[in-house]
Amino acid sequence: MFSKTAHFGIALGFVLIASFILQYKLNVHTDPQNVYSLAMFPVMAIFMILAIVKVSRNGEPFSIREGLKTGIGVILLSSLMLWVYIIIHASYIETDFVDKLAVVAEQDLRKNSDFTDEKIQESITFLKDNFKFAIFIENVFKSLLSGFFFSLLASLAIKSKIFTNPNNA
Template sequence: MFSKTSHFGIALGILNILFFILQYQQNIHTDSKNIYAILMLPITVVFIILAILKANKDWEGELFSIRKGLQTGIGVILVGGLILWVYQIIHANFIEPEFINRLAAVAQEDLKLDEQFTPDQVAEKIAFFKANYKFSLFIDIVLKSLFTGFFVSLITSLVINAFYKQR
């Protein structure tokens, strides 16, 4: 099953990298709010839906199950997220060594706006981020993607399942 739909995940990862490079060229890759994040959501949804539909077409003779749809969708989003995560670590270590410091500065400004954190707590959180940036990027990219991918896959699988039950 994975070999039939893995190209969707790889294509999604490459597209994510291209969007990140566009952001880097425009110097908005560290902004917490930019248009590219909004643009990537529908593209990601389309990739997940296409992968589930292709996998469903390849399972002729078998009944479609929500479980298979979830596996396919989450697999696609996981591959795409892991590819972007690896690229961002390469980017932070070789292309733009100041990337983590720039992300930390943006996070520090956001935390200062939140009145519940004291300046010492803000400094502690920023130091933790800098020390564990690979893990922080993993959580930000991969786990958020998995959360989105789960719900998109679930909704798509429920719609496909309902369609086949009506037949």
């Protein structure tokens, strides 16, 4: 089943990578107020919904479980592709990317008065040492969480036949 919809995940992965490259070219990829990241949520939802609709129309009885598996599979594949690209980007294209993220993280932590200078430096050191894992958590887990909700809503809508045209029934 997923092999029939994997191309949606791969296509979304390339769209996310292209979006990251655009953000890099515009020099907003480390900006915490980045609007481009928010703009990708509807794009992700569209790809997941298209994959779920394709699964629902393959002639077999549709279940919410199938919709969830499809949507989460699409978002998992695409977010893993983006994660791998960001690691490659940080290692070879923009070698000071981690340092730029650390500066942004330090600015965010300084806004919170609960953090001492020692705690801030400890957090920044942890970020630099565990960059790959931190980016994995940031991209993949957040995508999976939002993907779960998008998939659930789309699956419920399809299951309740909201998208069914009464003329075709």
